[in-house]
Every structure is written in C-alpha cells, then in structure tokens.
Amino acid sequence: GAGVSQSPSNKVTEKGKDVELRCDPISGHTALYWYRQSLGQGLEFLIYFQGNSAPDKSGLPSDRFSAERTGGSVSTLTIQRTQQEDSAVYLCASSLVTGDYGYTFGSGTRLTVV
C-alpha cells in the first residue's frame, strides 16, 4: 500500500482480556517496528523485525507482550491479560532496511484498558 496501515484505530478492552493489534507495512520495506507512546511521553521501542532475521524483542516490557510477522509483511502485536498500564498509543513503522533510513509510521492504535 501507499502507507503503513494499522487496525483498529481505537480499542477499548476490559482488564484481563487479550488484544491483537495489526500492522500492514509499506510493500518492499524489510524492516518493521513497534513503538508505544504514552500520554506526554516519547516513543518507547518494543520490538523490530528485519527480513528473515530473528526479531529484536529487547523492548518488550513483559512476557504478556508478543509479536509476529508473517511472510515478511503483516505484523500482529498481541497483549495478553491486559492491564491498565498498557493503555497507550501503539505505533507501527516500516523502513526500507534497518539503519539510517527514515521510518514511515502508521496512525497508531489507541488502546484503552478499563
């Protein structure tokens, strides 16, 4: 597609439920990133995928968070047993390759845990 597409744009869930967030990157971009942005905060790195290499999961805050990227394209971020502190905007970005290339971000998924 022309840009990075994320769905849903908004998600309200009850504490303890699982949620899945989807990201469809720009076609041909081999690198895909997930970040989290809380109110008044900068972007917190979560995980990134580069081609067929093992993902860098070093930013995931707990084992309730996981992500996969199927066929080198679409990615899904899953949060299990959601907590109120998980409420944030989850941003996905893609770039041609990892390195000094700029990222193209989606509009994000605003997650609210009640």
Place this chain on the structure above:
Amino acid sequence: TQLLEQSPQFLSIQEGENLTVYCNSSSVFSSLQWYRQEPGEGPVLLVTVVTGGEVKKLKRLTFQFGDARKDSSLHITAAQPGDTGLYLCAGTSGNTPLVFGKGTRLSVIA
C-alpha cells in the same frame, strides 16, 4: 542505553518569531532524524542528518548535526501556526532501532 534529551519540553510563541529546539545525548549516533507529529497521527519524517557538522535546510527549518554527532538542533524562522505540533528527535547507531527523545510540543499563536 542511549538517551536523547530534548529541550525545551514546551514552547509557546507568537507567529513570526524564531525558535530553536535542542536534542542532546552523551552517546554518538550514526545519524539523527527529526519528526513532526500532529494529534491522532504518527510521526512524519522531516530530515535525516548523517555527517558531523552537517546543516540541512527545509524551507524555514534549519537542522544541524553536532560535530561530535552527539547532538542536533532544529531552528524555525518566522514560525507560523501550521508549524504547531510535537517535534521529536531520534537517533540510531546504524543497525539499531531509533531511540526517540520525549519531544518538544510547539504552539504557534496567530
């Protein structure tokens, strides 16, 4: 852990004024990038600087990368209400994901 500190955190100015936003770190980066984010949207790339001492101009915006590649600045000349937004600097060491500063929230009042 690489950290980027931005200042000021908030900036409210009148239309036509000039301003400078700073991005500082104790770490060396292979490149620094500046993004602008509007409410409800993801950040949009403004510029990438890769050479120490580099200066890039984008209309009324001037970006500079420090000689030691540890800091950068964004200068806006004659600010306009359309410049309002959250300005984020981000750095990478090459093969690492971007590390972002917390941003400078700019408000330009007509």
